[in-house]
Amino acid sequence: MLAVIRKEINTFFASSVGYLVIGIFLVLNGLFLWVFKGQFNILDSGFANLSPFFLIAPWILLFLIPAITMRSIAEERKQGTLELLITKPLPGWQIVLGKYFGSLLLIILALIPSLLYVITIHQLGNPIGNIDIGSTIGSYIALLLLCGAYTAIGTFSSSITNNQIVAFLVGVFLCFLFYFGFSGLADYQLLGATDYTIEQIGIQLHYERISQGIIDTRDIVYFISIIAFFVFLTTIILRQYPIKTILKFTSFAVITVIILNIGGNSLYNRFDLTVDNRFTLSEATENLLKEAEVPISIDVLLEGDFPSEFRKLQAETKQILEEFNAINSNIQYVFTNPIEEEEFRKETLEELQRLGLTPMEVSVQESGKTEIETVVPWAIMNYQNRSVKVALVKNTIGATTEERVNNSIQQLEYVFADALKKLIHPKKHKIAVIKGNGQLPDVKIADFIKTLQEYYFVGAFTLDSVASNPEKTLQDLQKFDLVINAKPTKPFSEKEKYVLDQFIMDGGKSLWLVESVGMEIDSLFTPQSQGSAVAFMQDLKLGDALFSYGVRINPVIVNDLYSAPLMLASGQGNDTQFTPHPWFYASLTKNSGNHPIVKNIESVKFEFSNQIDTLKNDLTKTILLTSSERSKLEGIPTEIRLDNIIGQKPDITGYTEGNHNLAVLLEGSFKSAYKDRVKPFKIIDGKDTSIETKMVVIADGDVIKNGIRKGRPITLGYDPYLNLQYGNKEFLLNTVNYLLDDSGLTQVRGKEINIAFLNIEKVVATRSFWQIINIVVPLIILGLFGVGFSFLRKRKYQK
Numbered sequence: 001m002l003a004v005i006r007k008e009i010n011t012f013f014a015s016s017v018g019y020l021v022i023g024i025f026l027v028l029n030g031l032f033l034w035v036f037k038g039q040f041n042i043l044d045s046g047f048a049n050l051s052p053f054f055l056i057a058p059w060i061l062l063f064l065i066p067a068i069t070m071r072s073i074a075e076e077r078k079q080g081t082l083e084l085l086i087t088k089p090l091p092g093w094q095i096v097l098g099k100y101f102g103s104l105l106l107i108i109l110a111l112i113p114s115l116l117y118v119i120t121i122h123q124l125g126n127p128i129g130n131i132d133i134g135s136t137i138g139s140y141i142a143l144l145l146l147c148g149a150y151t152a153i154g155t156f157s158s159s160i161t162n163n164q165i166v167a168f169l170v171g172v173f174l175c176f177l178f179y180f181g182f183s184g185l186a187d188y189q190l191l192g193a194t195d196y197t198i199e200q201i202g203i204q205l206h207y208e209r210i211s212q213g214i215i216d217t218r219d220i221v222y223f224i225s226i227i228a229f230f231v232f233l234t235t236i237i238l239r240q241y242p243i244k245t246i247l248k249f250t251s252f253a254v255i256t257v258i259i260l261n262i263g264g265n266s267l268y269n270r271f272d273l274t275v276d277n278r279f280t281l282s283e284a285t286e287n288l289l290k291e292a293e294v295p296i297s298i299d300v301l302l303e304g305d306f307p308s309e310f311r312k313l314q315a316e317t318k319q320i321l322e323e324f325n326a327i328n329s330n331i332q333y334v335f336t337n338p339i340e341e342e343e344f345r346k347e348t349l350e351e352l353q354r355l356g357l358t359p360m361e362v363s364v365q366e367s368g369k370t371e372i373e374t375v376v377p378w379a380i381m382n383y384q385n386r387s388v389k390v391a392l393v394k395n396t397i398g399a400t401t402e403e404r405v406n407n408s409i410q411q412l413e414y415v416f417a418d419a420l421k422k423l424i425h426p427k428k429h430k431i432a433v434i435k436g437n438g439q440l441p442d443v444k445i446a447d448f449i450k451t452l453q454e455y456y457f458v459g460a461f462t463l464d465s466v467a468s469n470p471e472k473t474l475q476d477l478q479k480f481d482l483v484i485n486a487k488p489t490k491p492f493s494e495k496e497k498y499v500l501d502q503f504i505m506d507g508g509k510s511l512w513l514v515e516s517v518g519m520e521i522d523s524l525f526t527p528q529s530q531g532s533a534v535a536f537m538q539d540l541k542l543g544d545a546l547f548s549y550g551v552r553i554n555p556v557i558v559n560d561l562y563s564a565p566l567m568l569a570s571g572q573g574n575d576t577q578f579t580p581h582p583w584f585y586a587s588l589t590k591n592s593g594n595h596p597i598v599k600n601i602e603s604v605k606f607e608f609s610n611q612i613d614t615l616k617n618d619l620t621k622t623i624l625l626t627s628s629e630r631s632k633l634e635g636i637p638t639e640i641r642l643d644n645i646i647g648q649k650p651d652i653t654g655y656t657e658g659n660h661n662l663a664v665l666l667e668g669s670f671k672s673a674y675k676d677r678v679k680p681f682k683i684i685d686g687k688d689t690s691i692e693t694k695m696v697v698i699a700d701g702d703v704i705k706n707g708i709r710k711g712r713p714i715t716l717g718y719d720p721y722l723n724l725q726y727g728n729k730e731f732l733l734n735t736v737n738y739l740l741d742d743s744g745l746t747q748v749r750g751k752e753i754n755i756a757f758l759n760i761e762k763v764v765a766t767r768s769f770w771q772i773i774n775i776v777v778p779l780i781i782l783g784l785f786g787v788g789f790s791f792l793r794k795r796k797y798q799k
Helices: 002-013 016-035 051-069 074-079 081-086 092-124 133-159 164-187 195-201 203-211 217-238 243-266 283-290 308-327 342-354 401-410 412-424 442-452 470-477 494-505 543-549 728-740 745-750 760-798
Strands: 214-216 270-272 296-300 331-335 360-366 369-375 378-383 386-391 430-435 457-462 482-486 509-513 532-537 551-554 556-560 566-570 577-581 611-614 620-626 631-635 638-641 661-668 693-698
Touching (some): 002 016, 016 760, 051 092, 051 133, 051 164, 051 203, 074 164, 092 133, 092 217, 133 164, 133 203, 133 214, 133 217, 164 203, 203 217, 214 217, 283 308, 283 745, 296 308, 296 412, 308 331, 308 412, 378 412, 386 412, 412 745, 442 457, 442 728, 470 494, 482 494, 482 728, 494 509, 494 543, 509 728, 543 551, 620 728, 693 728, 728 745
Parallel strands (some): 296 331, 430 482, 482 509, 509 693
Antiparallel strands (some): 214 270, 296 378, 360 369, 556 631, 566 577, 611 661, 661 693
């Protein structure tokens, strides 16, 4: 067999045709990947990976490999040397394997110069070396398996004819059929089989799965069975059996391949080679997926010709859904373009907008021109008669393209798992919205409450009955899992505090949005105020309770240079104009770390927020949100005057106090505020120490307050004048989900995925250099190999 392999290599490189074929392959790769504009240009993509190479390689190899294999057996048959070869003391299968491995080795030699692409990406990464080597290795494994399958098909094609051109054409057709044909047929049903089953017959699904950096034993079994199938067919054809016998053997081979793949699909394993294990689902997600006992369909509207960042998002979305399907085959998905039909484009966009599937306008650079493309980055998850929308893009104010892509990909597992949880898990947790102490009215928290009702049972709970029957009030409150105290303005009585305290001691979760300073933005715009109001201390009588739990809300106002503007109207009637002015009492907060509550969320807007101190005890405290480093504290009482702030340049030297805590998470076993104290009323099983529980304290009640237009609530955190969406709703929803999450799903938000980007400045400065390197150097290597091979060949035959 080794002799046959050597003969194949010597014959190929003995003529200029071999070098020409490999040279064309290298030049085409170089031009598409480094020079030509388009989706395969690595330098234009902005990402430090070789995915464009592994996307285009199957199509170029589809022609290259049949060109290499077309003469392997067909030429032998034409020249009459095949019969001579068969008479050699070699079994037929060894001859075929010799031809096969000889051709495969030639193809591997043609791929070796592509390692130069890895070096280029390594040097252009930001920082240098920022490339996922594990994913790249997985992609090369996929490429080698693809080459093995193409070579087996090409060798088979060469065995059925004595004409090289016919062998080439048959090889190209069969490679195309197996790579793309079955994937193309997946839109239809064949004999009742699902489209996914048809797609599994083809190579593309298995190749793309491995090329992402996931070694799936099902894909390995598939490639090995395809290679063995065509090698076996080539062997029986070489033996010149009668047609009946060949059909009999072929039927046997087909059945064997089917059995192998069915067995492989039943017992399989997956290995994530990526550095950040991005395709390894969390245990919480896997457990949730296994609960889906009936089919769940996912329509992903992200299909079309997109800029590079959206192509990346599309690929990552497809891969995460493939992971879902690998865990549970009931999870089925399809990518569609809802605005593909130009004649219905306008009506479709209006309908999408009405359904809340807001399209995005993105800029596309092409031939030096900037064009605007419409993208619909949404998915719809359908389960029985219910549907849930899934936002695929995570927009952040002032974010770069890199940050937008990174943030969007970071959240993919969570947003799909969260949508799945909504569909298959009935509501079970109950939330009490506390009333009776001057909390925000329903209309001002309506948007957030409506959002909560998609996940939980939500109801108002008034503490008024404490005065007459405190024990009954406590028993009723303990039927809830979480209480929300949204900006109370009236003091709590001792009995009311004790009810809330014992709720916490019993393991209840709580969300406090409370303030120690009384000040409202609306008070500056009343006719009597003339743009002035006094901020005063507001004693809710909660200080001792919160102190016992480990926090203190100080009666000060945070003044922050990094803040949301205040919109002021000028003019009258139709001439009214709204102008933004700096307003340093509306902090736009920073995320403190990678906690799942605040990871990847937009800045949260506060209004006249206070500062929180954390106190030493055994609880675990996590600072969730802070003001910016350019902030200061103002004591009270103090007069707030619009004319002292609007149009006045701030004194930067006064903003040197650093950031201040605005939202804190506390976890652990809490001490009762009434431990070693006289209790306001007696209960049978009063507790001085809680079981393990959690609470979040936010030093501003306006965080939960939505705006009102024409008497109706608008989206929480939305600024209609600036058309900006702050992160208030997402922050609060994450907070409630985290406090009530008993599945661990919220922790998925903390998953860290690192997207490797190119150093754009370096790319621009050295673009021509790397283009020349990646086109010319592989050809020089090929030329040097040819010279060396020719020299050794002449030297051998001169002896």
